[in-house]
Amino acid sequence: MEAFAAWLVVWAKTRAVGWLARHWPKLVAAVLTVGGAAVFVAVTAATLVSGTDQDAVAANACTELGYLVDDAAYQPPPVDQKPAIPTGGPVAGFGRDDVDKIVNARAIVAAGTEAGVGRRGLIVAIAAALQESGLENVRHGDRDSLGLFQQRPSQGWGTPEQVLDPRFAALAFFGGATSPHFHLPAGKSSPAGLLDVPGWADLPVTVAAQSVQRSAFPDAYAKHEARAVLIVDALIGGSPAAAIAPPPDVGAPLRSDHSGAVTAADYRASGVDIDAFCSSSFELASDSRPGAGPGGQIIPAGAWTAPLQSRVTSAFGNRFHPVYREWRLHAGTDFHAAVGTAIASPTVGVVEGVSWSSGGGLTVTITHADGVETQHLHLSEALVKPGAEVQGGQVIALSGGSGVGTRPHYHFEVHVDGEPVDAEPFMLQRGVNLRAWS
Structure with missing residues (x-):
């Protein structure tokens, strides 16, 4: 009986070690995901749940990145609206x-x-x-x-x-x-x-x-x-009502050095996407105009071009959504663009559809060779119709603020065989650096 029990223990250990050997990458990924989310919530509570002092902390970090912090995060509607x-x-x-x-x-x-x-x-x-x-x-x-x-x-x-x-x-x-x-x-x-x-x-x-x-x-x-x-x-008689109540147990500040300054690097190191926060909340001081759209110049068949020549404001990947306030895949690349900026087809293709969704707003979808599809979201106007053939560099739409977002911008997605991929390395392999205007 003791021999059987000893054999059973050895067998169980062998099975457990084998299971861990096969599944350890998934376990590590799960721990990192949960830990990252916890860090984000803690850091956000400590730094971005604000009173007047925390407003200045976030504003200083955005100022460091070249943003005008006294600008609103959206364009007010015209007076007549x-x-x-x-x-x-x-x-x-x-x-x-x-x-x-x-x-x-x-x-x-x-x-x-x-x-x-x-x-x-x-x-x-x-x-x-x-x-x-x-x-x-x-x-x-x-x-x-x-x-x-x-x-x-x-x-x-x-x-x-x-x-x-x-x-x-x-x-x-x-x-x-x-x-x-x-x-x-x-x-x-x-x-x-x-x-x-x-x-x-x-x-x-x-x-x-x-x-x-x-x-x-x-x-x-x-x-x-x-x-x-x-x-x-x-x-309230023209004066503030009760002070904003601080959240309980927000934890220690990001920095404990004598300067007390929280930098953009501190936010990034703590898991906060300060770049996305600043770009959705403020204007770049150097941005006298929202970025040049393509001029409609047709490129050779098979060549690729940037659909918009403007700075990238949010990259592909998992992020904390600025509107829905939850972690989700950002399946495309966002560009700074005022309403009415020209958007070009990145290469030759056929317009698969012109559609509307509550999240993406007005969208133009184009199919290209080799199972590649591009999607162009948050548009104000589509200039092509389903079934139309388009050339690389041809203006297909005007950017806008339709769908869900913190401000007007342009969202560009690339799908390969039906799956979204990061547009930046995809385009770089085709000779186009989407960061050239950032």
Whole structure:
């Protein structure tokens, strides 16, 4: 019996060692992925969940990289597209007949003060409510959406009666420890509110609101910001409300040296994609124009060219999405591009489709030789039709801000045999350096 037991132990060890020998790369990758995510969350909480001091920390790192930190992260809509701000009411930003709307706005401000989001959070919430409901506690909406923030009972925001309660709806929007959806063991709300979004106070108002609302029109909140500022300042007496509550246990700062300066290198070393953060939040000081598009010059058959001559703002690979606030594959390469910049076909091909999706917006897809397909996303206008033959260098579209994103830009994808690949080494093998204008 003892001999059998000894044999069994040896057999089990042999099997375990064999299994580890076959699967150790997967185990290491899993540990690195989980560890990287944990580091990112910790660092983001410590550095990008901001009050005034942390705003300066992130801004200094972006300044080091050559960004103008006082520029907004989006282009405000033209004046004629902004809704008129009502006047004549008892509170600035409201009309004479807006008594119910004022009551709802006061409920949001009271809830925000209770949640500790400060003036910035109140502005985000009022702008969101202006877009979603016009500050009316509406009993209808898209599918089962209800109330000031058009929250959906089917998505866990509460019962219809609860989301029609302005205080309940506002506390749910703000999230954090005062949210009715706060889960103590997890330390966050589900559905997530504003305080559950890492670095929300560093984001533009429209991006912060979108991070909670997940609207099909992510840029829609921007046009309400001016009125939201007017309303919030009127309701809090022109001075900030409760200070932004710091998150619990945010950990030690990135640097402990005497300078106290957090550099871009410190962010990168700690797992934060500071380059993507800065490019989505600020303008480069050297950017007097958004990058030159191709001139429509046709190149020889079989040759390749850059679809856009502009700086790369976000590379291919796994990243923390700036809008959805989760880790996911960024399957393409982003370029800085103003709306209306010309986009060229990188080589000869046939237009497979001109389509629209909520994430990618207006998209042109082109098939090329050898199982290669390129996709061109976030366009404002397509200049080709499905089935058309295109030449390398031919202008096929104009860049834009359609779909989900923090600002107008151009997204370029390369697929080989149906799988996305990194466009930079792919194009470099064909004699095109996409970083030549970065």
